[in-house]
Amino acid sequence: MIRISIDAMGGDIGPAVVIPALQSVALRRNDVRFLVYGREDAVRPELNKYPKLAPIVEFVHCEVAVRMDDKPSQALRHGRWKSSMWKAIEAVKNGEADACISAGNTGALMAMSKFCLRTMATIDRPAIAAIWPTLRGESVVLDVGATIGADAHQLIDFAILGAGMARALFGMERPTVGLLNVGVEEIKGQEDVKEAGLLLREPGKMAMDYHGFVEGDDIGKGTVDVVVTEGFAGNIALKTAEGTVRQISSYLRAAMSRTLMAKIGYFFARGAFKTLREKLDVRRANGGVFLGLNGIVVKSHGGADDEGFAAAIELGYDMVRNRLLDRIEADLDLFHARHPRTGSRSAELAGDNE
Amino acid sequence: MIRISIDAMGGDIGPAVVIPALQSVALRRNDVRFLVYGREDAVRPELNKYPKLAPIVEFVHCEVAVRMDDKPSQALRHGRWKSSMWKAIEAVKNGEADACISAGNTGALMAMSKFCLRTMATIDRPAIAAIWPTLRGESVVLDVGATIGADAHQLIDFAILGAGMARALFGMERPTVGLLNVGVEEIKGQEDVKEAGLLLREPGKMAMDYHGFVEGDDIGKGTVDVVVTEGFAGNIALKTAEGTVRQISSYLRAAMSRTLMAKIGYFFARGAFKTLREKLDVRRANGGVFLGLNGIVVKSHGGADDEGFAAAIELGYDMVRNRLLDRIEADLDLFHARHPRTGSRSAELAGDNE
Incomplete structure (x- = not known):
């Protein structure tokens, strides 16, 4: 029960x-x-x-x-x-x-x-994870708005949380994980993302396969099962995608009602349009999951x-x-045993609970 | 000529x-x-x-x-x-x-x-601006990937640069400008965006109307003529939107070829689909403009x-x-005369030109 x-x-x-x-x-x-x-x-x-x-x-x-x-x-x-x-x-x-x-x-x-x-014992900050429909099925994208900014350790926590969610929901043993980044190389300021990438490449026993960096258009392609980013960019990506879906739906409605021929075409293809509407239905993927x-x-x-x-x-x-939480805890313990982090946890707790 | x-x-x-x-x-x-x-x-x-x-x-x-x-x-x-x-x-x-x-x-x-x-005399960092097709026409979105992170003054520079571009391209006297942000209030870390918002609200003679914060889904709606953000989130928004367009186009193609009825419908409505394809054609909005x-x-x-x-x-x-550059310079001079900034300019120059 x-x-x-x-x-x-x-x-x-x-x-x-x-x-x-x-x-x-x-x-x-x-x-x-x-x-x-x-x-x-x-x-x-x-x-x-x-x-x-x-x-x-x-x-x-x-x-x-x-x-x-x-x-x-x-x-x-x-x-x-x-x-x-x-x-x-x-x-x-x-x-x-x-x-x-x-x-x-x-x-x-x-x-x-x-x-x-x-938050869980080893977690500084929680994340909100979204389920994102892709060309290959569904992916987990996090953080989509819990916190702004994330350092390398926090990004890895998000990777572990997201991978645990992918294992629980999609029934896969080793989800692929990508770090969201911009394509331009040698750009300033992505040190945290780069450092997280190096740490994720370390051979280990974590139940995920690290793919490397992914860009915004990789999310919809389904390049990886889990897309990891901090909450500002993640929230903007999610909302931008939702806006784009509404925009194209609006174009499509307008195009299909503009001429008699289009209306006749719509009549014949209405089953196909129904399938498409279901694909684009944001209700089917409703729910931001609080992780951590x-x-x-x-x-x-x-x-x-x-x-x-x-x-x-x-x-x-x-x-x-x-058993989402069980799946997450083992990987968290593994990572934090190897990369202990001192000080920040208690500071964060003090700051959070005012 | x-x-x-x-x-x-x-x-x-x-x-x-x-x-x-x-x-x-x-x-x-x-x-x-x-x-x-x-x-x-x-x-x-x-x-x-x-x-x-x-x-x-x-x-x-x-x-x-x-x-x-x-x-x-x-x-x-x-x-x-x-x-x-x-x-x-x-x-x-x-x-x-x-x-x-x-x-x-x-x-x-x-x-x-x-x-x-x-860079222009008063500008720390250049930006890349994209022209984004919206439900109301087109908007300027910047920065889509020149630099990661931006402080309040740099965001205002971007607002001025983007507004100048909107005036030059869309023939409007006072474009509306929005700062890209996440919807959740009281979230940590958006101090720069908030401070930029306060500075943009100051009554002044700049040739733009500051709208306030906008979210990711406002871009496609065309809520404002100019959307301002730093390069990491901007690049991810742009690529995510491009990915979403490709994803929906793929769904649509699949839906229209799955059944005989859908194919007949497609035949009648092919003019409408052509219109739609043109709407979604990324070539029409090709070109990232380097500003600043x-x-x-x-x-x-x-x-x-x-x-x-x-x-x-x-x-x-x-x-x-x-005359894009002329339009930008007047507003830049106006803003920087009122908000002088010392030190960072020379430091930035030294760092950039290694």
């Missing part, structure tokens, strides 16, 4: 999207149980619409809901110990749930997750509909089922 | 792409003259195929050609003073040409351009065909015609 804690108050819509998603997941995964946190007056009416959920859902009322525009510090101040977001995360910490899903605001969710779950914490937290897109939120839940479910 | 110097030896193909491009441009721009640099044995046979070019082309033999895989330092060592790339840039410096176009390797072209033309130097240098994509190379030439032509 896999137990998932749900922050029902997150996202642009809230319970009206979250509760139908539980129903969808329950139909596909028969050993799932839900711990649902939210305001009684908002969640209960939705739950009543899905009586089949009753035996597998436990609902807990929370007075406070973190707002989508709360700053992380505000969310911590107003929502710690009592908001639906906090309670859902805390359920993972207390061992009542195996993973937590929220469509609430990313900054608040990350701040609370760090505060409540703490003592527990699994998945951030659903705030604008996701019920199928999108269901995809985020199933992502969390699959990672629990495939 | 506008005089363009051409490095005929750059690119994956070289003269067989470059010389036909001159012919295409000459047919569309009747006041253009070319100074062509390259190896006699490679360029002359191509020139002989286009006798109409004879009155408007002056050819200069150069023994050395910079290779596509030369490192910038190698290119400077072997190619300074004598390679076709150097000679084409030097023609701009000497006032023999108004702009230089090369499809040679980016690092070498930037290194030689900096060494030969020097005392002269105009345009880098064509190494894999561009003759129409792509022609687009890069015409980009250079249009910027000369619309």
